[in-house]
Structure formats: C-alpha cells, structure tokens
Amino acid sequence: MKTTIKLLxxxxxxxxxxxxxxxxxxxxxxxxxxATGLIDxxxxxxxxxxxxxxxxxxxxxxxxxxxxxxxxxxxxTTNSRFYNYGAGVxxxxxxxxxxxxxxxxxxxxxxxxxxxxNWAGVGSFLARGNVFVWLGEESPLGVKLMGNxxxxxxKDKGYRLEGSIGIVLRLNR
Numbered sequence: 001m002k003t004t005i006k007l008l009x010x011x012x013x014x015x016x017x018x019x020x021x022x023x024x025x026x027x028x029x030x031x032x033x034x035a036t037g038l039i040d041x042x043x044x045x046x047x048x049x050x051x052x053x054x055x056x057x058x059x060x061x062x063x064x065x066x067x068x069x070x071x072x073x074x075x076x077t078t079n080s081r082f083y084n085y086g087a088g089v090x091x092x093x094x095x096x097x098x099x100x101x102x103x104x105x106x107x108x109x110x111x112x113x114x115x116x117x118n119w120a121g122v123g124s125f126l127a128r129g130n131v132f133v134w135l136g137e138e139s140p141l142g143v144k145l146m147g148n149x150x151x152x153x154x155k156d157k158g159y160r161l162e163g164s165i166g167i168v169l170r171l172n173r
Contacts, residue, residue, distance in 0.1 A: 021094055025065075027056045027144050029166030034073065050075040054164065065090040065102055079117060084110035090130065100132040110152065124152035132168060140170040 033039050034052035050073060058067030067090070072083045088106025095101065110122040127149045134142040143165070150160040 027168040029164040
C-alpha cells in the first residue's frame, strides 16, 4: 500500500509539473454507436439511429480545459431528435507531445422531441473523460476519444453512457 501511494505521489508530481500548454481549440465529435447500433441501447424502446454530433470550443490553460459545446441528434429511423448545449471544465494530464488525457464535468440543457413530435426540456449533468492523440509534435490536428456518463432529468434512475470520436484542432500554439 505504501509503495502504491508513493508511486501515485511521484506520478502526480510529474504530471503536474508537465502542465505548460496554453491554446484555444475546437473539436467535432460523432457518436459512432448512435449511427451504427453496434451496442444495443437499453434506454430506447425503438431502434433509434442517426447522426449524433457535438461541436466544442475551449481554452486550455495549464491543467484545465474550459469549454462550451453545442450538439444535435436527428434520427433517420424515427421522428425523434434533440439538441443540447452546455459548458464545463476538465482537468488535463499532459503525458507528452502526442498524448493528453482529461476528466471533468459539465451542465447541459437538452431539448428533446419525442416520437409524437412534442418537445420537452431536459437538464443533465455529465462526467466525461477524454483522450487527445495529437498527430505530431507541433501538429495542430488531433483525434479525440470521449466518454460521457450522463445524469439526465428525464431518466428516473440510472445513467446514460455515451462515447464518441472526433477531430480536434489547436488554433494557436
């Protein structure tokens, strides 16, 4: 146990001392499962497929990303759709010039249209984790893998799990 604690303290110190990246970024992510249905979604009664995307803009300053986003889903199998927006903050661990990981929280109001065409507002909090894989040491382009755990007010119990993949662009280095 003592060895594990010492190792964690050393790793945390290395990660914290390596935090020196400042830039503005934007990203575009797509939920591949929502489009393809590789994994069954237990929250849906009817198979609901379509393009679920998010556009994010943020600022990385030292160990933190502060961001805002807009997302949308339009089903091509039912009449349902939604859009959402929100803001959040992530803690970033800079591993090297090619790899960052982060975790954080966000709040996102969502507006959903049901199968009958009725719109309803839904509030949601989410916890998320990201992996940024940069395409080169000084490259402005990268790939972003994101996982969300969503606690939405339209769900009586449990959480929604969501994953996406996208492209990220560092606008100033």
